[in-house]
Amino acid sequence: MKQILKNSPPTRGIDHLAFVTDDLPATMGFYTKVLQMKLVHVRRVPFEMDRGQPPYDNLRHYFFDMGHDQLLAFFEYPQGLDKQNRDLPGGMQHVAFYVPPEKFDDLIENVKAQNVNVIGPVALGGRFWSAYFYDPNGIRLELATTRLSTPGGIVESVYQSEEEARKELETLFDDPETVDYWLSQMPLKHQ
Structure with missing residues (x-):
């Protein structure tokens, strides 16, 4: 077997996650009000062959600041397309956002105040405490935190x-x- 790097990986974290929506106004409202992210960039993306990008020309591609110099992005696809199944291979099962312990309960209360159904928070063993809900696109989201008295870093905690x-x-x-x-x-x- 090939040797895997033992020191730090060359990546620092997420630059951006790119998802698909067919209702950009609802998505904008959800991420700015429910998760309190800031809309930071709006643009159109021209289609180019053989780049693996969405198969539509001039799509809206909007970016939100999800904290710590990382972005969450959405492409606006046409309405009426089939929805992705998150429980099949190749699909994204869910996205977990880390929330510092001192902000966790307040953020969950804000999510509930926006009439979003929240499951949790639940203890998942070890440092994990999580709450789950869905965005308007059917994307399963998780808010994750720790209840340990000396939490350490996210990676080290696992x-x-x-x-x-x-x-x-x-x-x-x-x-x-x-x-x-x-x-x-x-x-x-x-x-």
Whole structure:
């Protein structure tokens, strides 16, 4: 197997996530009022062949500031198209936004105040506390936080002990060498 980088990845995080809507005004209202993001850029995108971009010319492509120098974007597709199934391979199952603990409860209350049905918050084990709801496009969203007294970073918070990781990897791979290989690539929590 090829060696995986052991130090920091070359990426810093998300530049932007790009989703599809067929109702841009409703999407704008939702993300600015419910999630309190700021609309920061509006444009049209001309179609060009062989770039993997949407198959429509002159689409609206609007960007929202989701915090920490990261953007959330929406292309406005024509109405009446089939909706994507988030529970099939290749679909995006959901987007989880991290919310600092001191802002978590207030943001959930704001979401509810906008008449959005919220499931949670629920404890998911470890540092995870989450609340779930849908945007007007049917995209499942999660607000995630921690209730740990010393939270640390997001990535570090999901580190596991070797025993926990081994137990799970053994359900995926029958070969002990393959399990050991993947364990050697993971940063593990030492107890």
